Amino acid sequence: MISETMCGLGKESSVIRAIFEYGRKRAAEIGAENVFDFSLGNPNVPVPEDVKKAMKELLDCGDDVWLHGYTSGNGDAETRKAIAEDLNRRFGTVFRPENLYMTCGAAASLKICITALCEPGDEFITFTPFFPEYRVFVETAGAKLVAVSTDPDTFQIDFDRLAEGVSEHTKALIVNSPNNPSGVVFQEEAIRKLAAFLEEKEKEYGHPIWIIADEPYRELVYDNSLKVPYLTKYYRNTLVCYSYSKSLSMPGERIGYILVPDEAEKAGDVYAAVCGAGRALGYVCAPSFIQHVIARCTGQVSDLGVYRKNRDLLYQALTDYGYSCVYPDGAFYLFVKALEEDASAFCERAKKHELLLVPSDDFGTPGYVRIAYCVTTDQITRSLPAFRALAKEYGK
Amino acid sequence: MISETMCGLGKESSVIRAIFEYGRKRAAEIGAENVFDFSLGNPNVPVPEDVKKAMKELLDCGDDVWLHGYTSGNGDAETRKAIAEDLNRRFGTVFRPENLYMTCGAAASLKICITALCEPGDEFITFTPFFPEYRVFVETAGAKLVAVSTDPDTFQIDFDRLAEGVSEHTKALIVNSPNNPSGVVFQEEAIRKLAAFLEEKEKEYGHPIWIIADEPYRELVYDNSLKVPYLTKYYRNTLVCYSYSKSLSMPGERIGYILVPDEAEKAGDVYAAVCGAGRALGYVCAPSFIQHVIARCTGQVSDLGVYRKNRDLLYQALTDYGYSCVYPDGAFYLFVKALEEDASAFCERAKKHELLLVPSDDFGTPGYVRIAYCVTTDQITRSLPAFRALAKEYGK
Numbered sequence: 153m154i155s156e157t158m159c160g161l162g163k164e165s166s167v168i169r170a171i172f173e174y175g176r177k178r179a180a181e182i183g184a185e186n187v188f189d190f191s192l193g194n195p196n197v198p199v200p201e202d203v204k205k206a207m208k209e210l211l212d213c214g215d216d217v218w219l220h221g222y223t224s225g226n227g228d229a230e231t232r233k234a235i236a237e238d239l240n241r242r243f244g245t246v247f248r249p250e251n252l253y254m255t256c257g258a259a260a261s262l263k264i265c266i267t268a269l270c271e272p273g274d275e276f277i278t279f280t281p282f283f284p285e286y287r288v289f290v291e292t293a294g295a296k297l298v299a300v301s302t303d304p305d306t307f308q309i310d311f312d313r314l315a316e317g318v319s320e321h322t323k324a325l326i327v328n329s330p331n332n333p334s335g336v337v338f339q340e341e342a343i344r345k346l347a348a349f350l351e352e353k354e355k356e357y358g359h360p361i362w363i364i365a366d367e368p369y370r371e372l373v374y375d376n377s378l379k380v381p382y383l384t385k386y387y388r389n390t391l392v393c394y395s396y397s398k399s400l401s402m403p404g405e406r407i408g409y410i411l412v413p414d415e416a417e418k419a420g421d422v423y424a425a426v427c428g429a430g431r432a433l434g435y436v437c438a439p440s441f442i443q444h445v446i447a448r449c450t451g452q453v454s455d456l457g458v459y460r461k462n463r464d465l466l467y468q469a470l471t472d473y474g475y476s477c478v479y480p481d482g483a484f485y486l487f488v489k490a491l492e493e494d495a496s497a498f499c500e501r502a503k504k505h506e507l508l509l510v511p512s513d514d515f516g517t518p519g520y521v522r523i524a525y526c527v528t529t530d531q532i533t534r535s536l537p538a539f540r541a542l543a544k545e546y547g548k
Numbered sequence: 549m550i551s552e553t554m555c556g557l558g559k560e561s562s563v564i565r566a567i568f569e570y571g572r573k574r575a576a577e578i579g580a581e582n583v584f585d586f587s588l589g590n591p592n593v594p595v596p597e598d599v600k601k602a603m604k605e606l607l608d609c610g611d612d613v614w615l616h617g618y619t620s621g622n623g624d625a626e627t628r629k630a631i632a633e634d635l636n637r638r639f640g641t642v643f644r645p646e647n648l649y650m651t652c653g654a655a656a657s658l659k660i661c662i663t664a665l666c667e668p669g670d671e672f673i674t675f676t677p678f679f680p681e682y683r684v685f686v687e688t689a690g691a692k693l694v695a696v697s698t699d700p701d702t703f704q705i706d707f708d709r710l711a712e713g714v715s716e717h718t719k720a721l722i723v724n725s726p727n728n729p730s731g732v733v734f735q736e737e738a739i740r741k742l743a744a745f746l747e748e749k750e751k752e753y754g755h756p757i758w759i760i761a762d763e764p765y766r767e768l769v770y771d772n773s774l775k776v777p778y779l780t781k782y783y784r785n786t787l788v789c790y791s792y793s794k795s796l797s798m799p800g801e802r803i804g805y806i807l808v809p810d811e812a813e814k815a816g817d818v819y820a821a822v823c824g825a826g827r828a829l830g831y832v833c834a835p836s837f838i839q840h841v842i843a844r845c846t847g848q849v850s851d852l853g854v855y856r857k858n859r860d861l862l863y864q865a866l867t868d869y870g871y872s873c874v875y876p877d878g879a880f881y882l883f884v885k886a887l888e889e890d891a892s893a894f895c896e897r898a899k900k901h902e903l904l905l906v907p908s909d910d911f912g913t914p915g916y917v918r919i920a921y922c923v924t925t926d927q928i929t930r931s932l933p934a935f936r937a938l939a940k941e942y943g944k
Contacts, residue, residue, distance in 0.1 A: 153755055153814065154821045158664045161824030169621075198612045207607055216594045220798035225565075256652055256802070256831070263830030268554045285827075292828035359549055402616035404836025406652070418549065425550045428557030431681075432688035434659030435652070439835045440800025 161288060168192065168510050171499075175508045182506070188535035189508040190523040193332065193484065195401040197454045197526075203400055206448040210441065219444060223437045226427055227254025227409070231447040235409060238450035243382040251413060253426050254438040256406040258368045258395035260430075262326070263289045265364050265391050265410060267433060268425035270295050274323040276364075279309065281487060281515035283332050283366070295323065299516040307336040307478055307487070309346060318353050324362035325350070329380060330369040333515050333522035334487040335463075335480020337373060340381050347387040360389045360417045368395040368408070371453050373482035374460040380482070388415040391422070396446065398484075401454040407442045459484045462525040466532050473540050474548030484526040487512070490519050491546035501545065505538035557684060564588065564906050567895075571904045578902070584931035585904040586919040589728065589880065591797040593850045593922075599796055602844040606837065615840060619833045622823055623650025623805070627843040631805060634846035639778040647809055649822050650834040652802040654764045654791035656826075658722070659685045661760050661787050661806060663829060664821035666691050670719040672760075675705065677883060677911035679728050679762070691719065695912040703732040703874055703883070707745060714749050720758035720787075721746070725776060726765040729911050729918040730883040731859075731876020733769060736777050743783040756785045756813045764791040764804070767849050769878035770856040776878070784811040787818070792842065794880075797850040803838045855880045858921040862928050869936050870944030880922040883908070886915050887942035897941065901934035 168191055175189035213219055226232070232249035239247050255261045266276065266289050274295040278286050279302050290297040300317040303310045318325075327346075329338040338346070350361050365383045373380060383390045395408035412423045437443075466486060470477060477488040488509075490498035495511035499521060502509050512520035525532065564587055571585035609615055622628070628645035635643050651657045662672065662685050670691040674682050675698050686693040696713040699706045714721075723742075725734040734742075746757050761779045769776060779786045791804035808819045833839075862882060866873060873884040884905075886894035891907035895917060898905050908916035921928065 154665050154818055155663065155667055155825070158821040158824035158828060159817050161827050162820030162822065163824070192618075194613070194617050196613055199616055204607065204612075208604070211600065211603055211607070216600075216797060217590070217592055219800075220595055221590050221800045222588075223800055256835075259830040259832045261830075263828075267551065269550050271551055288828055289830065401612060402836075404615075404617045404619055404833060404839075406832065406835050421555050422550055424558030425555040426558065428554035428559070429551070431557050432554060432659075432684055433829050434655040434657075434685060436655045436802065437800060439652075439802050439838070440798075441837075442835070443800075 157292065161292075167514055171508050171510060178506070185534070187506050187508065188531060188538060190525065190527065191508050191510050193524045193526060195398055195403060195454070195526050196528065197401050197456065197458055199401050200449070200452045200454050203445060203449045203452050206445050210444055210448075220440055223254070223440050223443055225430065225437055227252065227438055228440070228443045228447065231443045234447045234450045239411075243385065245382065245384065247411065247413070250423075251411055253410045253412070253423070253430065254443055255408045255410055255430070256435055256438050257397060257403075257408045258366060258393055259285060259289070260406070260435060261393035261395065261408050261410050262286070262364065262366060263293075264426055264429045264433060264435070265393060266290055266293045266295070266324075267429035268422065269323050269362060271323070273321055275319065275321040276324050276326060277317050277322055278326040278328070281307065281331070281333050281512060281517035281520070282326070283328060284514040286326055298322075305478075307331065307334045309338065309342050311345065311349060314349065318361070320357045322353070322361050324364050326364045326366055327383065328366040330372060330482025332369065332483050333485045333512065334478055335483045335485050336478060337378065337380055337481040340379065343381045343383065343386050350387060354389070363387055363390040365390055365392045367392060368398050369483040370394070371399040372456060372459065372484060374456075374463060375481060378481055384411070384413045384415075388413070389417055391416070399453050400449070402442075405439065405442045407438055407446060458529060459526060461529055462527070462532050465529065466523065466525050469536050470539060473543040475539075475543060484524060486523040486525060487520050488523060490521055491543065491548070493519060495519055495521055502542055505542050507535060507538050507542065553688065557688075563910055567904050567906060574902070581930070583902050583904065584927060584934060586921065586923065587904050587906050589920050589922060591794055591799060591850070591922050592924065593797050593852065593854055595797050596845070596848045596850050599841060599845045599848055602841050606840055606844075616836055619650070619836050619839055621826065621833055623648065623834055624836070624839045624843065627839045630843045630846045635807075639781065641778065641780065643807065643809065646819075647807055649806045649808070649819065649826065650839055651804045651806055651826070652831060652834050653793060653799070653804045654762060654789055655681060655685070656802070656831060657789035657791065657804050657806050658682070658760065658762060659689075660822055660825045660829060660831070661789060662686055662689045662691070662720075663825035664818065665719050665758060667719070669717055671715065671717040672720050672722060673710075673713050673718055674722040674724070677703065677727070677729050677908060677913035677916070678722070679724060680910040682722055694718075701874075703727065703730045705734065705738050705742060707741065710745065714757070716753045718749070718757050720760050722760045722762055723779065724762040726768060726878025728765065728879055729881045729908065730874055731879045731881050732874060733774065733776055733877040736775065739777045739779065739782050746783060750785070759783055759786040761786055761788045763788060764794050765879040766790070767795040768852060768855065768880060770852075770859060771877060774877055780807070780809045780811075784809070785813055787812070795849050796845070798838075801835065801838045803834055803842060854925060855922060857925055858923070858928050861925065862919065862921050865932050866935060869939040871935075871939060880920060882919040882921060883916050884919060886917055887939065887944065889915060891915055891917055898938055901938050903931060903934050903938065
């Protein structure tokens with residue numbers, strides 16, 4: 153009568169969302185200040201002042217048809233020009249507006265890229281731990297998601313495992329650095345090695361193996377000397393999926409882009425397939441007002457200082473209490489080893505201390521919890537006794 | 549290497565878009581005032597003043613996390629409540645926020661509904677003439693589009709033809725009234741007859757046959773006594789797809805909704821499938837700022853007086869000149885019989901008079917042209933000599 157697959161996806165309330173809803177209920181019972189909800193990756197810092205100013209100025213522009221009317225399907229030309237110039241300034245690239253396709257955020261970027269590339273029998277690879285929606289996007293496009301384990305101590309690429317995962321069916325590899333949920337960043341040496349490995353595999357199989365670079369956390373790195381390599385400079389067949397959700401603190405506005413570099417194989421066809429996929433999926437254009445805002449605000453980033461402070465405070469405290477956790481260079485998550493084998497059981501025990509954590513099973517790396525520290529520093533400070541008490545229960 | 553289907557969809561520049569691009573080029577050559585572009589359905593009246601005021605007030609609300617943060621996947625609860633109340637006030641219905649799912653506009657609404665319902669072997673019916681993207685949305689969901697001809701003189705439902713088109717494979721019927729491109733409205737008697745027909749067919753085949761009511765033009769009717777029937781009141785298995793693009797003159801903002809009424813068969817499962825389809829297609833939530841605007845502005849409609857004036861002026865003049873055209877009760881299109889059999893050849897000849905019209909072939913009713921009159925009344929006035937000269941070439 154209806155699609156069982158879609159019904160199932162709708163009913164299977166995301167674990168993260170279910171914890172968040174529990175938190176709201178619990179807050180109503182015992183007061184919001186007594187519940188320590190670390191479940192959602194919802195930025196809690198303000199939108200940059202210059203961006204807010206640009207919004208107000210645009211509303212006064214006097215041309216509603218331009219401001220709120222359709223843009224081209226691939227995005228407003230002025231917006232794409234501003235983004236290309238900003239990328240070129242930051243990364244020494246030579247992108248043109250024609251390399252960019254504006255989207256309704258990172259999820260749309262990913263789904264459009266996967267749909268544009270996907271043929272029957274295809275496999276898409278991702279490294280563990282990974283954002284659970286990758287599986288949904290890939291499987292509902294008719295392809296298979298192959299999760300390749302990373303080094304269990306560092307969450308860095310294990311090239312032997314990768315070699316086992318790649319086959320003639322591999323269409324693309326989704327790379328998410330800084331990573332949700334581990335906070336790990338793949339640095340230049342790893343990227344060079346990855347590019348060389350994939351180039352060899354492309355030759356072996358006689359077809360492109362794409363990198364889909366999922367980059368919503370690109371600007372969220374906390375060590376000024378740390379560079380997040382821009383992947384198109386290392387590997388020609390790279391498609392970049394970007395979102396302004398985290399960098400401008402506006403995840404609800406659904407704005408991002410796909411970048412198809414000129415040097416990609418049959419770049420024109422790939423760009424056309426991106427346009428076709430956007431059309432087939434019902435994306436007419438990215439929201440116009442926010443596109444015009446972006447045109448005026450490239451290079452702006454929210455004040456991310458609070459995230460760095462939160463990371464340092466929480467990482468230090470948790471490791472002091474006996475938890476183990478890979479040091480996160482970026483994003484706004486700690487990925488902490490659960491103090492018993494079953495992460496869900498551990499999260500249930502944490503709940504008794506009013507700590508709301510996300511078990512890692514859906515991220516493809518069992519036995520961990522994800523702690524989203526995009527909350528107030530005050531919430532973190534007040535939660536520390538609970539984290540300490542929880543560790544003590546496990547004899548730490 | 550990539551999806552040929554998606555590449556093809558991307559390259560096959562929509563006919564409408566191609567004409568629009570030609571118009572821009574031509575305007576640069578001979579001046580915009582000398583080109584009469586009637587190709588695009590892009591509203592040209594301002595956003596209502598109260599809506600603009602609500603936008604400014606919201607930007608000053610001081611809570612960026614609420615204003616620009618994620619809403620629930622099915623939409624902001626306050627927004628859905630306001631919409632349900634507005635519908636109940638206008639149509640005497642008893643909808644609740646739980647019946648509504650916020651979307652990124654009409655195309656997203658349609659694609660999500662089709663994906664939610666679609667099983668292998670399904671057929672989706674629509675009446676001719678129809679919006680060409682229906683074919684794209686249905687076929688890329690893996691189903692077949694069955695175009696059922698309407699009465700050639702009135703574009704009203706031909707129930708004999710419909711009976712030929714419906715089969716055990718029919719999953720849904722897409723109804724678009726007021727219609728793009730004909731402007732025709734299906735009135736109460738036709739809707740009652742349609743509902744009775746479909747109920748009988750549901751019994752015969754033992755499964756629901758859905759109506760997908762595509763309603764972006766609901767408010768665009770120009771005779772105050774004319775009622776556009778609200779389909780859920782006539783047929784239980786109706787899903788309503790709405791968009792604010794035309795009623796609020798903001799097609800670029802991508803905001804609309806899907807309504808799943810309680811009385812629909814297995815309404816809970818259908819709503820879940822809608823949520824699942826939205827998730828699978830990469831729609832995380834509808835844009836948040838505009839959702840909050842809608843919550844404050846239900847019931848607002850742009851000043852549509854200019855469209856009525858344009859319709860009256862153009863319909864009167866063209867019929868005087870010898871063109872034939874069904875009287876359009878709504879939307880902002882005239883669907884005019886081409887003065888030769890081949891509508892594309894007719895459009896080429898119109899181009900010589902700087903008249904940019906859209907041939908009807910992709911709408912499933914060959915031999916017509918679509919004239920979008922959502923332009924300035926001045927453009928219409930100035931274009932009339934060209935329409936007259938064109939008719940004279942054909943001996944009218």
